[in-house]
Amino acid sequence: MQTSTVIDPATAVRRYGLFIDGGFDASDDRPAITRHSPVDGRELAVFTAGDRADTVRAIASARRAFDHGPWPRTSSMDRARTLLRVADLMRANADRLARIETEETGKPLRYAESDVAGSAELFEYAAGLAMSSHGEAHTGLAEDCTAMVVREPAGVAAMILPWNFPLLLLAQKLPFALAAGCTAVVKPSEFTSGTALELAAILTAAGVPDGVVNVVTGYGADVGAVLAESADVDLLSFTGSTATGHAITAASAGTAKRLSMELGGKAANIVFDDADLDDALDGVLFGAFFNNGECCVAGSRLLVQDSIADTFVERLVAAAGRVRVGDPFDSETDVGPMIHAGHLEKVRSHIASAESHGGRIAVGGGVPRDAATESGHFVEPTIVLDVTESAPEFHQEIFGPVLTVTRFADAAEAIALANATEYGLSGSLWTKNIDRALSVAKKLRSGRVWVNTTIDGGPQLPAGGMKQSGYGREMGIAGFEEFTEVKTIQIREGKRNKAFPHIV
Numbered sequence: 001m002q003t004s005t006v007i008d009p010a011t012a013v014r015r016y017g018l019f020i021d022g023g024f025d026a027s028d029d030r031p032a033i034t035r036h037s038p039v040d041g042r043e044l045a046v047f048t049a050g051d052r053a054d055t056v057r058a059i060a061s062a063r064r065a066f067d068h069g070p071w072p073r074t075s076s077m078d079r080a081r082t083l084l085r086v087a088d089l090m091r092a093n094a095d096r097l098a099r100i101e102t103e104e105t106g107k108p109l110r111y112a113e114s115d116v117a118g119s120a121e122l123f124e125y126a127a128g129l130a131m132s133s134h135g136e137a138h139t140g141l142a143e144d145c146t147a148m149v150v151r152e153p154a155g156v157a158a159m160i161l162p163w164n165f166p167l168l169l170l171a172q173k174l175p176f177a178l179a180a181g182c183t184a185v186v187k188p189s190e191f192t193s194g195t196a197l198e199l200a201a202i203l204t205a206a207g208v209p210d211g212v213v214n215v216v217t218g219y220g221a222d223v224g225a226v227l228a229e230s231a232d233v234d235l236l237s238f239t240g241s242t243a244t245g246h247a248i249t250a251a252s253a254g255t256a257k258r259l260s261m262e263l264g265g266k267a268a269n270i271v272f273d274d275a276d277l278d279d280a281l282d283g284v285l286f287g288a289f290f291n292n293g294e295c296c297v298a299g300s301r302l303l304v305q306d307s308i309a310d311t312f313v314e315r316l317v318a319a320a321g322r323v324r325v326g327d328p329f330d331s332e333t334d335v336g337p338m339i340h341a342g343h344l345e346k347v348r349s350h351i352a353s354a355e356s357h358g359g360r361i362a363v364g365g366g367v368p369r370d371a372a373t374e375s376g377h378f379v380e381p382t383i384v385l386d387v388t389e390s391a392p393e394f395h396q397e398i399f400g401p402v403l404t405v406t407r408f409a410d411a412a413e414a415i416a417l418a419n420a421t422e423y424g425l426s427g428s429l430w431t432k433n434i435d436r437a438l439s440v441a442k443k444l445r446s447g448r449v450w451v452n453t454t455i456d457g458g459p460q461l462p463a464g465g466m467k468q469s470g471y472g473r474e475m476g477i478a479g480f481e482e483f484t485e486v487k488t489i490q491i492r493e494g495k496r497n498k499a500f501p502h503i504v
Contacts, residue, residue, distance in 0.1 A: 014045040014100075016193065018054055018217060019200040021061040022210025033190050033217065038106040038337040039327060039376040045104070047193045050218035055185070055226040058214035062156045062183040063232045065211030072153045072181040076130045083127035083175055085206035090120040093202065100194040101167055106336040106377070107291050108328045119171035122475070125459035126175035129480045133179075144493040151484040153181030154258065155234030158227035160220075160248070161196070162240045163189035163339055164294040164399075170196055172463070172474040173237045174213070180483040185233070186215045187224055191339055193217040220244070228252040235260070235483070239296075241397075242423075242468050260472025260482050262296065262464055264397045265425030268418035269299035269454060270440070272411070273307045275430035279452060281315055284403070287428060287454040289323055289381050292336050293347075293401035297426040299454050300398060301387075302405045303414050309407050316383065317362045320403075323381045326372040335401050337376040344377040347400030351382055354393040354404065359384040364401075395421045411436060415443045424466030428454040447473075 017025035031049040036042065048054075066072055071079070090097065094116045101112035135150040157177045161169055166188055177184050188196035193215075200215045216223050227233055228251035235258035238248055242263040249259060269287050271280045287299025304312055328336035338344040351365050364382030367373075379400060387394050387404035394404060408414040418427055428450040431437050441449040447464045450456055457463065462476035473479050 013043050014194060016045065016047050016197045016217070018048050018050050018058070019197055019213075019215040020054070020058045021214065022204060024197075024201075033193075033219075035104055035191060035193075037103060037376075038339055041375055045100075045194055047190065047197075047217040049190075049222070050216040051222050052226050054218070055187075055216050055223045056230070058185045058216045059156065059158075059227070059230050059232050061211040061214050062185050065209065066153070066156050066183040069183070069209055069211060071178075071183060071209050071212045074181070076133050076179075076181075079179060079181065080127040080130040082207050083123050083130065083178060086175070086202055086208070087120040087123040087127070089202045089206055090116065090123065090199070093198070094120075097167060097195050097198060100198065101192075102328050102336075104192040104194050105163065105166065105294075106328055106339060107294075108333050108336055110331070111291055115165060115168040119167050122168075122171040122459050123175040125475075126179040126480065129176070129477065130179035133480070141490075145490065146493075147488060147490040150487050150489060151180075151481070152487055154483050154485045155182060156232060157182045157184045157483060158230075158233045158236040159184060159186045160224050160227065160236070160238045160240065161186070161188045163192040164291060164296070166192040167195040167199065169239050170199065172479070174199075176474070176480045177237075177483040178208070178212070179480060182483050183212045184214065185227060186213065187227060188215065188217060190217065190219055224248070225251055229255065231255045231257075233257055237472070237474070237482070238262070242470075245470060258482075260464075260474070261470035262425070262472070262474065263468060263470040264423055265296040265298070265465070265469055266301060266395060266397055266421045266423040267297055267299045267426045267428065267446070268301045268303050268414075268444075270303045270408075270414050270418060270427070270429040271305065271308070271312060272414075272429065272431040272433070272436065273305040274432050274436075275308075276432060276452070277308070277312060277315070280430040281312070281319060283428065283430065283452075283454045284316060285319055285323070288403035289320075289335055289401045290455055292338065293381075294339060294399050295455065296397075296399075297448070297455055298399075299428055300403060301394065301418075302403055303408050303417050304405065305414070306407050306409055313362070313385065313405060320363045320381050320383050323401075325368050325378055325380060326370075330372070335381055337373075337378045338400060339377070341377055343399070344379060347379050347398060347402065350393055350396065350398045350400070351379075351384070351402060354384045354387060354391060354402075357387075357391040357393070359387045359391060359393070359404065361385075362405075389417060389420055397423070411440055415440060419443075419445045422468040425464075425469035426450070
């Protein structure tokens with residue numbers, strides 16, 4: 001299974017074309033996007049910069065495959081078998097996929113390996129949903145009447161992806177769409193397109209028919225906008241910033257297509273005075289610095305109860321100082337580089353702003369200076385104390401390894417602080433009091449709440465947001481149903497409708 005051409009054997013740069021109608025376009029003499037390593041700046045890959053015409057062509061391919069092709073008409077069992085083959089091939093190519101993911105994102109390799117494994121599991125779970133999909137029968141409406149409520153594939157699904165979890169977030173969408181019988185056009189981030197294109201080849205090898213999945217690399221204005229505006233796209237699933245989500249909503253307004261949006265987050269990690277502090281310490285560190293802090297469900301706000309705050313924060317700061325920053329291929333690295341130079345500067349500007357609004361930097365705040373990090377987009381894991389609700393960084397998504405600390409007196413104040421942002425994607429709380437756990441979890445305005453754990457889950461559990469964190473759900477049965485339409489079929493037993501008995 002060959003999806004790329006090595007241009008220079010000395011550098012092993014990968015070059016990809018667009019994947020449309022079951023094949024890769026030649027990438028020569030096309031406008032290109034070059035991805036450089038966030039670690040050392042070396043050239044990693046070259047992606048074709050798809051344009052509006054390419055996107056229209058990809059949509060047409062998906063439209064033909066849905067309207068006239070075999071996939072929507074394939075039995076659910078056969079679709080499931082194909083998805084299981086995809087999962088097997090993903091595992092067979094796991095090392096390559098994880099390496100590409102780490103190269104392009106800068107995340108530590110162990111996290112990329114976990115992403116690949118989790119993505120394969122999502123294909124397997126979606127296969128199970130395809131096997132078990134069913135409708136409803138209603139036999140009690142009347143003696144001579146039977147009605148069915150059936151689920152049908154929704155049509156052509158567009159998927160626009162961010163750069164922080166390129167493969168995993170695609171796997172939270174695509175297998176569910178395929179299980180339902182939809183066809184798809186995928187737009188990966190221009191920074192991290194490699195694994196989406198590798199997956200396209202895996203899908204073909206597994207037996208997914210031509211045109212069912214198309215991958216167009218490029219920029220939002222040239223590809224994403226067309227997907228939003230096209231009347232031939234029946235639904236669009238987007239993961240990314242809230243601002244971009246608003247733009248997509250506006251661009252798609254004239255088409256009345258269904259939208260599913262997972263947008264920004266500003267999760268609170270609430271530590272109560274009766275928590276297991278060792279568990280909470282580990283969870284808060286993980287929630288703040290996992291995936292380089294570039295995570296929409298990151299626990300980037302620590303809310304800690306006054307009575308334990310001094311002790312807990314002292315331990316937390318000491319532990320954060322031991323977090324290792326460096327080469328993501330080094331097994332001892334905990335935090336790699338930021339995705340690109342512009343994002344690094346954004347993260348650093350947030351740190352400076354937090355300090356200017358009264359926050360105190362307890363650890364980090366600068367750029368590490370050593371042989372492993374001198375040429376990359378690195379920032380030290382940072383903890384900012386005394387961040388109040390009035391500070392911008394209490395509300396704004398930083399999307400880097402930066403944790404703010406705010407104290408609270410009681411559960412009511414913790415809930416108010418947690419809910420005080422415009423976001424509602426996730427939250428975590430740490431307590432050994434089951435009554436408190438249930439009471440607080442119910443009052444947090446978030447699509448997901450974790451108790452005594454964080455950034456956790458499984459394919460069976462739906463994910464999504466409230467408020468400015470979006471709407472719609474991914475994974476679980478709800479994620480499958482996003483890609484279906486509900487149809488009612490009502491049958492009378494051969495009796496004439498006597499609505500106009502005096503006429504007929």
